[in-house]
Amino acid sequence: xxxxxxxxxxxxxxxxxxxxxxxxxxxxxxxxxxxxxxxxxxxxxxxxxxxxxxxxxxxxxxxxxxxxxxxxxxxxxxxxxxxxxxxxxxxxxxxxxxxxxxxxxxxxxxxxxxxxxxxxxxxxxxxxxxxxxxxxxxxxxxxxxxxxxxxxxxxxxxxxxxxxxxxxxxxxxxxxxxxxxxxxxxxxxxxxxxxxxxxxxxxxxxxxxxxxxxxxxxxxxxxxxxxxxxxxxxxxxxxxxxxxxxxxxxxxxxxxxxxxxxxxxxxxxxxxxxxxxxxxxxxxxxxxxxxxxxxxxxxxxxxxxxxxxxxxxxxxxxxxxxxxxxxxxxxxxxxxxxxxxxxxxxxxxxxxxxxxxxxxxxxxxxxxxxxxxxxxxxxxxxxxxxxxxxxxxxxxxxxxxxxxxxxxxxxxxxxxxxxxxxxxxxxxxxxxxxxxxxxxxxxxxxxxxxxxxxxxxxxxxxxxxxxxxxxxxxxxxxxxxxxxxxxxxxxxxxxxxxxxxxxxxxxxxxxxxxxxxxxxxxxxxxxxxxxxxxx
Amino acid sequence: xxxxxxxxxxxxxxxxxxxxxxxxxxxxxxxxxxxxxxxxxxxxxxxxxxxxxxxxxxxxxxxxxxxxxxxxxxxxxxxxxxxxxxx
Numbered sequence: 001x002x003x004x005x006x007x008x009x010x011x012x013x014x015x016x017x018x019x020x021x022x023x024x025x026x027x028x029x030x031x032x033x034x035x036x037x038x039x040x041x042x043x044x045x046x047x048x049x050x051x052x053x054x055x056x057x058x059x060x061x062x063x064x065x066x067x068x069x070x071x072x073x074x075x076x077x078x079x080x081x082x083x084x085x086x087x088x089x090x091x092x093x094x095x096x097x098x099x100x101x102x103x104x105x106x107x108x109x110x111x112x113x114x115x116x117x118x119x120x121x122x123x124x125x126x127x128x129x130x131x132x133x134x135x136x137x138x139x140x141x142x143x144x145x146x147x148x149x150x151x152x153x154x155x156x157x158x159x160x161x162x163x164x165x166x167x168x169x170x171x172x173x174x175x176x177x178x179x180x181x182x183x184x185x186x187x188x189x190x191x192x193x194x195x196x197x198x199x200x201x202x203x204x205x206x207x208x209x210x211x212x213x214x215x216x217x218x219x220x221x222x223x224x225x226x227x228x229x230x231x232x233x234x235x236x237x238x239x240x241x242x243x244x245x246x247x248x249x250x251x252x253x254x255x256x257x258x259x260x261x262x263x264x265x266x267x268x269x270x271x272x273x274x275x276x277x278x279x280x281x282x283x284x285x286x287x288x289x290x291x292x293x294x295x296x297x298x299x300x301x302x303x304x305x306x307x308x309x310x311x312x313x314x315x316x317x318x319x320x321x322x323x324x325x326x327x328x329x330x331x332x333x334x335x336x337x338x339x340x341x342x343x344x345x346x347x348x349x350x351x352x353x354x355x356x357x358x359x360x361x362x363x364x365x366x367x368x369x370x371x372x373x374x375x376x377x378x379x380x381x382x383x384x385x386x387x388x389x390x391x392x393x394x395x396x397x398x399x400x401x402x403x404x405x406x407x408x409x410x411x412x413x414x415x416x417x418x419x420x421x422x423x424x425x426x427x428x429x430x431x432x433x434x435x436x437x438x439x440x441x442x443x444x445x446x447x448x449x450x451x452x453x454x455x456x457x458x459x460x461x462x463x464x465x466x467x468x469x470x471x472x473x474x475x476x477x478x479x480x481x482x483x484x485x486x487x488x489x490x491x492x493x494x495x496x497x498x499x500x501x502x503x504x505x506x507x508x509x510x511x512x513x514x515x516x517x518x519x520x521x522x523x524x525x526x527x528x529x530x531x532x533x534x535x
Numbered sequence: 536x537x538x539x540x541x542x543x544x545x546x547x548x549x550x551x552x553x554x555x556x557x558x559x560x561x562x563x564x565x566x567x568x569x570x571x572x573x574x575x576x577x578x579x580x581x582x583x584x585x586x587x588x589x590x591x592x593x594x595x596x597x598x599x600x601x602x603x604x605x606x607x608x609x610x611x612x613x614x615x616x617x618x619x620x621x622x
Contacts, residue, residue: 227593229580230577230578230581231585232581257578258581450553473553
């Protein structure tokens with residue numbers, strides 16, 4: 001049964017009524033656990049303590065606690081008090097935290113004990129007081145029971161990890177997030193009894209809404225993973241009876257390799273199935289006979305547990321081959337598309353029910369259309385209120401109720417959505433061609449490159465010059481690399497022949513959530529580019 | 536001292552990062568000098584836990600960035616397990 005929700009704390013007050021003694025939050029590594037009743041009691045006490053500090057409805061509170069039960073408890077305390085949570089991604093550095101505090105005019109930060117030394121120094125300079133969640137609970141024995149805020153009040157300011165623009169604070173109301181939760185429930189027809197392994201930072205809206213709030217709506221349990229060692233994560237799936245987990249592509253790939261490594265150790269597959277590209281691994285697994293494949297799936301289940309239904313993929317698109325590897329191992333996967341401004345989920349689908357390359361169908365109640373330039377537009381009750389303190393950016397992004405996503409895509413005849421690239425990453429060449437890096441990159445995959453991507457360099461005529469940036473593997477000389485580049489180029493369709501290759505020894509720059517910073521890399525390469533390889 | 540353990544760690548890092556293991560020095564910083572990214576770092580520590588059958592302490596993970604430090608952590612884990620065996 002899905003409860004009637006007006007504000008976000010209704011999720012836990014409902015849980016405290018329906019299943020008070022059920023565990024809501026627990027840590028994988030430590031005995032720290034909270035039942036629904038304890039979560040609700042502590043959140044009301046935390047709310048009381050925040051109000052006693054003189055904070056008033058609508059005031060912002062920075063949330064910089066490490067991922068874990070206390071993070072979500074702090075979140076609900078802030079919401080119960082009618083305040084606005086400003087989640088700070090873990091480890092973004094003191095200067096940025098101080099800038100966020102100044103931009104959002106925040107006076108209080110709920111942080112973790114080990115972080116006190118870093119951000120707190122910068123925050124104190126801006127008159128922000130830091131407190132840990134246990135410290136906050138020690139400040140009062142009273143509770144704040146009445147909710148005195150409305151559904152359309154701002155619940156949080158989410159800093160986007162956008163790959164093409166400077167981070168902005170996205171204002172989302174209680175109603176926005178509840179609308180997204182309802183749409184998700186309707187699409188998934190969840191039967192409850194979820195146990196979610198939380199691996200991603202909760203400051204990422206996808207993790208917060210889909211990974212943490214959604215399971216709590218149906219009385220589920222969240223297990224916080226702790227350090228992201230692949231062996232521990234895969235073991236935790238079976239040990240805790242986990243049903244779902246959300247992952248970004250790099251993490252999901254590491255988990256797949258961990259599962260494959262275990263299969264090799266058990267003799268279920270040949271060692272060659274553990275290494276190399278996903279496309280190669282999929283090819284080797286496909287060659288197995290039906291009985292071997294069944295044995296393989298049983299061995300996988302033995303490791304990850306029978307309860308595990310699947311993994312939700314977010315943050316970026318997964319590399320070619322991985323969806324098939326997962327399917328061959330018998331591991332289900334949700335594909336989807338979303339962005340912070342959309343609250344966040346726009347489309348969702350079970351990978352095996354979706355055409356290859358699609359990101360599922362738009363959720364119920366979410367309207368998607370494609371404008372004449374190919375940009376995906378979204379309208380729903382979950383779309384943000386706007387960018388905090390930035391009316392110009394808001395009016396440029398929200399037009400007549402439609403959210404401009406900045407992503408290019410299309411819908412097929414069956415209503416499946418496909419993403420074709422970031423609009424702002426489109427490269428316009430001197431020949432007048434519009435190229436998207438994602439169209440070009442698949443032609444330059446090579447065993448000589450640990451990583452590769454295509455970025456726009458700024459040509460002398462102001463146009464974009466598409467360039468291939470590679471991080472070479474150790475083996476192979478410069479001549480090998482140049483020869484490989486020549487051969488790849490020759491094999492690519494004329495439209496996708498890139499003329500310049502830039503080598504670097506550093507990994508490609510990515511956002512905290514793993515998205516490639518192509519524009520930044522392009523600007524860097526433009527400053528330092530020369531015909532030979534540069535680092 | 537603990538040469539076998541450090542040799543094992545060196546080979547493991549070589550395998551995961553596709554580097555020539557003999558070129559790795561015991562005090563090379565994996566991130567600064569070798570360009571190991573955070574995910575590879577986690578894979579190395581996962582490999583260490585499996586190969587040496589230890590559980591590295593959570594609060595030390597972030598400091599384990601050289602072969603020498605990883606080797607010393609393995610030795611400490613083994614010593615503490617002798618005092619309080621796993622069940």
